[in-house]
Amino acid sequence: MLKEFFVLDFSYENDPLPKVYIWAISEDGKRSLLVKDNFNPYFYVLPKAEENLKERILSLSNKNFRIIDVQEVNKPYLGRDTKFLKVICDTPSAIRYHRDAISKLDSVKGIYEADIRFSMRFSIDSEILPFTWIVADVEPTENMEFRVDNVYNVSSIKPKVREDTPELMFMGFELSIDSKYGFINPRRDPISSLCVNLNGREQRFDNDGVDDTKLIKDFVSFVKENDPDIIATRSSFQWRYIIERASFRNIRLDVSRKVGEEVSSGTYGHYSTPGRLNININKFLQNILRLGYVESHKDIYAYFGIPDSQGQCEYGGNLLGEIIKLGMGLSKQFGMPMDQLFSASMFSAIEWYLVRQSVGLGLIVPNKHDSVARVEPKSNITESVGGLFEDVNGFFFNFMPLEMLESYNISPETVEGGVETKGFLPSVLPSLYKQIESEARKNFGVRALKDLTTTLSNSVIEYFTWSGSRWFCPQCRKNLEKLILYEMKNKVETIKRKGASVLFARGNVILAKGIDEVENTIKIKYKRVIIGDDFFIGLDNDNVIDPLSRAFPYGDWSEVSKKVYVNIVDKLLKENPDLAIREARDEIKRIRRGEFEVKEMIIWKEIDRDLSVYRQPYPLFVVAAMKANKQGGSINRGDRIGYVVCEGARMQDKVEPFFMVKDKRRIDKEFYVEKQIIPLAMRVLKHVGVKEKDLREGGFDISNYFRR
Numbered sequence: 001m002l003k004e005f006f007v008l009d010f011s012y013e014n015d016p017l018p019k020v021y022i023w024a025i026s027e028d029g030k031r032s033l034l035v036k037d038n039f040n041p042y043f044y045v046l047p048k049a050e051e052n053l054k055e056r057i058l059s060l061s062n063k064n065f066r067i068i069d070v071q072e073v074n075k076p077y078l079g080r081d082t083k084f085l086k087v088i089c090d091t092p093s094a095i096r097y098h099r100d101a102i103s104k105l106d107s108v109k110g111i112y113e114a115d116i117r118f119s120m121r122f123s124i125d126s127e128i129l130p131f132t133w134i135v136a137d138v139e140p141t142e143n144m145e146f147r148v149d150n151v152y153n154v155s156s157i158k159p160k161v162r163e164d165t166p167e168l169m170f171m172g173f174e175l176s177i178d179s180k181y182g183f184i185n186p187r188r189d190p191i192s193s194l195c196v197n198l199n200g201r202e203q204r205f206d207n208d209g210v211d212d213t214k215l216i217k218d219f220v221s222f223v224k225e226n227d228p229d230i231i232a233t234r235s236s237f238q239w240r241y242i243i244e245r246a247s248f249r250n251i252r253l254d255v256s257r258k259v260g261e262e263v264s265s266g267t268y269g270h271y272s273t274p275g276r277l278n279i280n281i282n283k284f285l286q287n288i289l290r291l292g293y294v295e296s297h298k299d300i301y302a303y304f305g306i307p308d309s310q311g312q313c314e315y316g317g318n319l320l321g322e323i324i325k326l327g328m329g330l331s332k333q334f335g336m337p338m339d340q341l342f343s344a345s346m347f348s349a350i351e352w353y354l355v356r357q358s359v360g361l362g363l364i365v366p367n368k369h370d371s372v373a374r375v376e377p378k379s380n381i382t383e384s385v386g387g388l389f390e391d392v393n394g395f396f397f398n399f400m401p402l403e404m405l406e407s408y409n410i411s412p413e414t415v416e417g418g419v420e421t422k423g424f425l426p427s428v429l430p431s432l433y434k435q436i437e438s439e440a441r442k443n444f445g446v447r448a449l450k451d452l453t454t455t456l457s458n459s460v461i462e463y464f465t466w467s468g469s470r471w472f473c474p475q476c477r478k479n480l481e482k483l484i485l486y487e488m489k490n491k492v493e494t495i496k497r498k499g500a501s502v503l504f505a506r507g508n509v510i511l512a513k514g515i516d517e518v519e520n521t522i523k524i525k526y527k528r529v530i531i532g533d534d535f536f537i538g539l540d541n542d543n544v545i546d547p548l549s550r551a552f553p554y555g556d557w558s559e560v561s562k563k564v565y566v567n568i569v570d571k572l573l574k575e576n577p578d579l580a581i582r583e584a585r586d587e588i589k590r591i592r593r594g595e596f597e598v599k600e601m602i603i604w605k606e607i608d609r610d611l612s613v614y615r616q617p618y619p620l621f622v623v624a625a626m627k628a629n630k631q632g633g634s635i636n637r638g639d640r641i642g643y644v645v646c647e648g649a650r651m652q653d654k655v656e657p658f659f660m661v662k663d664k665r666r667i668d669k670e671f672y673v674e675k676q677i678i679p680l681a682m683r684v685l686k687h688v689g690v691k692e693k694d695l696r697e698g699g700f701d702i703s704n705y706f707r708r
Contacts, residue, residue, distance in 0.1 A: 001137070001138060001139070002135055002136070002137055002138075003026060003027070003135070003136060003138055003152075004026070004027050004133055004134070004135050004136075004160055004162070005022070005024035005025065005026055005027075005032060005034065005133065005134055005135075005136060006024055006025045006026075006131070006132075006133055006165070006166050007022060007023075007024050007128055007129070007130055007131065007132055007133070007134055008023045008024055008025065008130070008131070008229055008275075008277065009022075009023045009130065009275070009277055009337050009338075009339070010022050010023065010119045010122065010123050010128065010130075010337070011023070011119050011272075011274050012092075012118050012119045012122070014091060014092075014093075017037065017090060017091060018037070018039070018041070018091055018092060018118055019035055019036065019037045020035070020036040020037075020039055020118075020119060020122045021033055021034070021035060021274065021275075022034035022035075022036065022128070022134075022154070022157075023148075023257065023274070023275045024134075025166045025168075025229075026149075026150065029166055029167070030148075030149035030150055031147075031148045031149050031150075031227065031229075031257070031275075032148055032149060032150045032151070032152065033143075033146050033148045033150070033151045033152070033257070033275070034136055034138060034152050034154045034157075035141070035151065035152065035153050035154060036122070036153075036154040036157065037153075039122050039125075040068055040088050040089065040090060041088075041089055041091070041092055041094075041095050041118050041121055042086055042087060042088040042089065042095075042113075042121075043086075043087055043095060043099060043111060043112060043113045043114035044073075044075070044084040044085065044086055044087070044111070044112040044113055044364060045057065045084060045085040045086075045087055045102055045108055045110075045111060045112075046077075046082065046084055046108070046109040046110040046111075046112065047083070047084075047085065047107060047108065047109060048106075048107050048108065048109045049107060051107055053085065053105070053107050053108070054070045054072065054085055056105065056107075057070050057085065057087060057098075057102055057105075058070055060098060060101050060102065064094075064097075065089070065090075065091070065093065065094040065097040065098060066089065066090040066091075066094060067087060067088070067089055067090075067094070067098060068088045068089060068090055069086075069088045070085050070086065070087050070088070071085070071086040071088070072084075072085060072086075073085070073086050075362060075363065075364050076362070076363050076364065077112075077363070077364040077366075078366065078412060078413040078417050078419070079413030079414070079417055079419030079421065079423070079424075080413075080417070080419065082364070084112070084364065087102070092117075092118040095114055095118075096114075099111050099114040110367070111367075112364050112365060112366070112367060113364070113365050115367075115368070116355065116365070117267070120352070120355075123335070124335070124355065124356050124359050124360075125359065126157055126158075127158070127159050127360070128157065128159065129159070129332050129335050130328075130331045130332055130335070130336070130337055130338060131165070131328045131329075131331055131332045131338075132159060132160075132162075132332055133159070133160040133161070133162040134157055134158065134159055134160055135157070135158055135159075135160045136152070136154050136156065136157040136158075137154065137155045137156040137157070138152035138153065138154050138155070139152060139153050139155070140152055141153050145258060145259045145260070146257055146258055146259065146275070147224065147227065147256075147257040147258075147259065147275065148257055148275065165328075168229045168230060168324075169198070169199060169226065169227060169228045169229050169230075170198075170199060170228055170229060170230040170231075170232065170320060170321070170324055171196060171197065171198045171199075171223070171226065171228035171230070171231050171232070172196070172197040172231070172232040172233065172281075172313060172315050172317075172320050173194060173195065173196045173197070173219070173231070173232075173233060173238060173313075174194070174195045174233070174234060174238065174313055174314060174315075175191050175193075175194055175237075175238050175241055175242065176191070176192045176193045176194070176195075177189050177190070177191055177192060177241065178192045184241075185632075185633060185634055186240075186241050186244035186245050186248065187244070187248055187634065190207055190211050190212035190215075190245065191207065191212040191215055191216070191241070191242065191245055192206070192207045192212075193205065193206045193207065193215075194215060194219055194242075195312045195313040196219070196222060196313070197311070197313045197315065197316060197317050197320060198226055198228065198317075199317055199321075200309075200316065200317025200318065200321075201317070202311050202312050202313055202316075203222070204312055205218050205219055205222075211249070212245060212249070213249050213251065216242065216245060216246050216249060216251050216253075217251060219242070220251070220252075220253060220254060220255055223255040224254075224255065227257075228276060229276060229277065230276065230277045230278075230279060230324060230338070231273070231276055231277070231278050231279070232278075232279045232281055232315070232320050232323075232324070233278070233279075233280060233281065234280075234281050234282050234314070234315065235280060235281075235282045235283070236269060236270070236271065236280055236283075236343075236638075239263060239271040239278065240271075240638070243262075243263055243271075255273055255276070256273035256274045256275055256276060257273075257274060257275025257276060258274040258275060261273070261274050263278075266339065266340065266343070267340060268340050268343040268344040268348070269343055270283075270339050270340060270342065270343035272339065277337070277338050277339045278339050279324070279327065279338060279339055279342040279343075280342050280343045281315065281320075281323060281342070283342055283343045284323070284327060284341070284342040284343075285300070285323075287343075287344065287345050287346060288330065288341070288342075288346055288349070288452065288455060289448065289451045289452060289455060290451060290454070290455045290547075291303070291451065291547065291548045291549055292547065292548070292549030292552055293549045293550075293552040293562075294548055294549065295550075295562070295566045297314040297315060299544075299545075299548055300315075300319060300548075301319055302542070302543075302544045303447055303448070303544060303548055304319065304322045304323075304444075304445065304447075304448065305445050305447075305542065306318050306319055306322060322444075325443065326440075326443075326444060326448065326452075327341060327342060329436075329439045329440075329443070330349070330436070330452075333353070333432065333435055333436055333439070334349040334350070334352055334353045335352055335353060335356045336348075336349055336352045336353075345459075346455050346456065346459040347459055347462070347463050347466045347468070347469070350429075350432075350456075350459055350460065350463055351463070351469070351470060353428075353432055354424075354425070354428065354429075354470070354471065355470070357424075357428040358424065361424075361427075363424065365470060366412075366470040366471060366472075367470065368468050368469070368470055369467070369468065369469055369470070369472035370467060370468065371467065371472060372465075372467050373465035373472075373474040373477075374474075375462075375465055375477070376478075376481075378506065378507060379506075380504075380505060380506045380533075380534065381485065381488050381489055381492060381505035381506060381510075382489075382492050382502060382505045384503065384504045384505075384506070384531055384532070384533060384534070384536075385501075385503045385504070385531060386531050386532055386533065386686075386687040387530075387531060387687055387688065388528065388529070388530050388531075388572060388577060388687070388688050389503060389513065389528070389529050389531065390527065390528050390529075391513065391525075391526075391527065392503060392511050392512070392513055392525075392526045392528075392529045392538065393511070393512055393513070393515065393516065393523060393524070393525055393526070394509060394510075394511050394523065394524040394525075394526060394529075394536075394538060394546075395509065395510045395511075395512065395518045395521040395522075395523055396450050396453075396454060396508055396509050396521055396522040396523075396524070397488065397491065397508045397509070397510070397520070397521050398433075398437075398450070398453040398454050398456070398457045398508055398521075398522060399430075399433060399434075399437070399453070399457065399520060400457070400484055400487060400488070400508055400520075401457045401458075401460055401461050401480060401484055401508070402429055402430040402433045402457060402460065403430070404480055404483045404484055404487065405425060405426050405429060405430065405460065405480060406426040406429075406430045408479070408480075408483060409422060409423050409426050410423065410425070410426065410476050410479055410480055411423025411424050411425040411426055411471070411473075411476065412425075412471050412472070412473040412476060415473060415475050415476045415479060416473060416475060416476075424471075425471060429460055432456075433453065433456060433457065433460075436452065436453065436456060437449065437453050440452050440453065446522065446523075446524060447524075447540070447544065447546065449522060450522045450524060450546075451547075453522065454508065454509075457508060458507070458508070461477060461480055461481060461484075462477070464476045464477035464480070465477050484508070488505060488508070488510070491510060491518070492505050492510060495510065495512050495515055495518065498514075498515055499514055499515075500512045500513060500514035500515035501513050501514055503529075503531055504531050504536050506534065511526075511529065511531065511536060511538075524538070524540055524546060525540065525541050526538035526539060526540055526546070527539050527540070527541060527543075528572075528573050528574075529573075530569070530572055530573065530684055530687060530688075531687065532551070532683065532684065532687050535551040536551070537550050537551050537569055537573065537684070538573070539573040539574060543574065545569065545570070545573060550565070550566060550569045552565070553680070553683060556603050556605055556620070556621070557603065557676060557680060558600070558601055558602060558603045558644075558672060558676050559599065559600050559601070559602050559603075559604075560587070560591070560596065560600040560601060560672060560676070560677065561672070561676035561677045561680045562680075563600075564583065564584060564587045564677050564680065564681055565680045565681060565683070565684075567580075567583050568580040568583055568584055568681055568684060568685065569684060571583055572684060572688070577688055580684075580685065580688075581685060581688075581690060581694070581695075584677065584678075584681040584685065584695050585695055587677060588673050588677060588678070588695060588696070591669050591672055591673055591677070592669055592673065594664065594665065594669065596664065596667075597664065598644060598658060598661050598662075598664050598667065599658065601644045601645070601658070601667055601672060602642040602643070602644055602658045603620075603621075603642065603643055603644070603645075604640050604641070604642050605621035605640065605641055605642075605643075606638075606639075606640050607621065607622075607625060607635065607636065607637055607638065607639055607640070607641060608637065608638075609637055610636060610637045611625055611626065611629075611635075611636055611637075617652065618652070620643065620645075620651065620652070620655045621641050621643060623643075623652050623655045624641050624642075624643030624655050624656065624657050625639075625641045625657075627655075627656065627657055627660065628641060628657040628659075628660075631657070631660065633657070641657065642657065642658045642659075643655050643656060643657055643658060644656055644658045644661055644667060645667070645668050645671045645672070646661060646666040646667060646668055647666060647667070647668045648668070654668060654671075678692055678695055678696075681695065682695070
């Protein structure tokens with residue numbers, strides 16, 4: 001029988017042959033699982049010469065790793081028709097086995113598309129996108145092991161055009177952990193409370209005073225009973241900690257829609273629960289919107305124009321709903337499952353879109369490149385006019401890179417391969433941008449529209465030299481950046497000829513006074529803006545700071561220096577500049593008087609490699625992690641270490657894990673003043689005429705700046 005379903009996600013398992021699972025919602029709102037077997041994975045072999053390679057490949061088939069067929073096909077590869085052998089296997093493991101075996105044959109020039117994951121291969125070949133409708137020929141089957149309303153076997157499937165979306169159940173959860181030791185250890189420190197937000201309804205689970213066994217079991221029961229489609233966390237920490245606590249307490253964290261299937265780590269470092277989408281909010285905000293360092297969750301509410309829910313959970317249902325709505329649209333546009341999209345980079349999202357388009361056009365997908373290309377640092381288009389300004393318009397030319405890509409036919413096969421027909425990337429990427437811009441403009445505010453399209457257009461440029469890119473082409477990037485620079489210089493001159501003053505021009509953005517409209521741009525009106533050498537921070541008409549990160553510079557900064565920087569920027573833009581300077585001076589005096597807590601001095605660092613990989617002289621955070629582990633910690637890759645700098649001779653001897661410092665008199669106050677607070681504060685204050693000595697001595701009159 002034919003039925004229509006709304007697709008949430010797809011996965012697979014071997015039983016013993018692979019079965020594709022399509023997790024979906026039926027027209028009548030029933031959570032459903034569609035099971036498709038008889039889909040055979042494949043890859044392509046490029047022969048060196050015309051010989052009996054087909055027979056040699058077939059002879060490699062064995063009972064454990066079967067080759068079903070080898071077919072001769074003609075397919076375009078980087079713009080040129082090429083003869084390939086299509087090798088069809090019975091299982092994903094057979095793909096991996098024969099990829100390695102065939103690549104060793106002397107008559108083989110290359111192996112292609114062997115690294116496309118099985119579930120993605122099925123969704124691409126079947127033209128199934130997340131959060132879209134399909135029509136499937138199904139037959140109901142017995143449901144023995146799935147937490148869904150219905151299970152169906154599928155014989156055929158095809159896309160269905162529908163604009164409606166069924167009501168989804170989403171849940172967010174946050175953990176609180178108390179540790180009397182100063183740092184948390186999941187083998188020792190129980191979860192003190194857990195806040196759950198289910199479609200805007202909050203519930204709190206508290207430790208019973210003995211341990212967190214009951215809390216974890218109650219959480220598992222809550223998930224099973226309420227059956228969310230999407231589970232959101234602020235970061236991967238929440239899942240990682242509760243998984244380790246459950247393991248320590250011998251509790252099965254059985255919260256997926258497949259009975260007995262526990263939470264596992266996914267391809268992009270996300271956590272996977274079959275049938276439910278686990279999404280990492282902070283990763284999404286950082287990687288896709290490039291919001292960077294955000295001081296408070298209240299900033300996120302303001303960014304999306306949503307009132308703070310003032311609930312127990314930091315991310316209320318209204319905010320989660322808005323972020324999920326944005327993620328659903330992008331998941332559909334890129335053709336990437338939402339849990340993966342929320343943890344991956346924009347480069348990965350672009351690549352999966354390109355893979356889908358390439359297969360859809362009958363092209364061979366190139367292999368990934370591990371090369372690293374030298375990239376020229378970005379420079380200003382015109383000399384920036386540093387300072388504090390009011391009533392400034394920001395014009396973002398975010399479509400320009402895509403326009404140049406299409407107009408000048410920039411693609412690896414045209415730039416490096418000499419192909420004269422329209423290239424692949426100019427054929428597909430501009431339409432992707434237009435679709436995403438149209439959806440964002442219709443459904444979200446101008447801030448999300450601007451940041452999303454900025455990230456997309458910049459990532460298109462950088463994708464050409466991204467390590468891992470399938471369409472790797474450094475010359476393409478060079479050509480594109482030269483064209484953009486030339487065109488942006490023309491835009492600057494055009495704006496000046498109209499009598500406006502250009503204050504800042506870098507990348508795809510121009511800040512100007514005296515002009516209200518510029519064609520083909522996204523416009524942000526700033527009430528006040530601070531302009532630096534290579535950055536700007538503005539306050540828009542809704543009193544939201546742009547960028548939300550306040551152009552926070554790269555580096556290892558202490559909590560106190562970050563707080564001072566954020567307060568300075570806010571006072572410069574929202575209040576009186578004199579208050580910003582006073583803020584810095586007062587904080588410096590406070591630190592020197594010793595009126596601080598040790599926790600303010602902590603410098604947090606995430607460890608992205610195993611500690612054993614590092615060699616002497618060790619980075620400071622590695623020194624701190626090693627010292628922490630000697631005291632019984634278990635800090636390693638994926639964890640965060642907090643350290644402070646104490647008085648002493650050598651820097652490596654001065655670093656201590658923060659929990660090992662009980663006496664704040666040990667803290668090196670001058671290090672925090674001279675190496676943390678002043679450098680970070682001067683990033684913005686120097687552009688209103690402040691000198692470093694003014695912060696140390698307290699003798700600057702802000703009115704001198706405005707008399708210039």
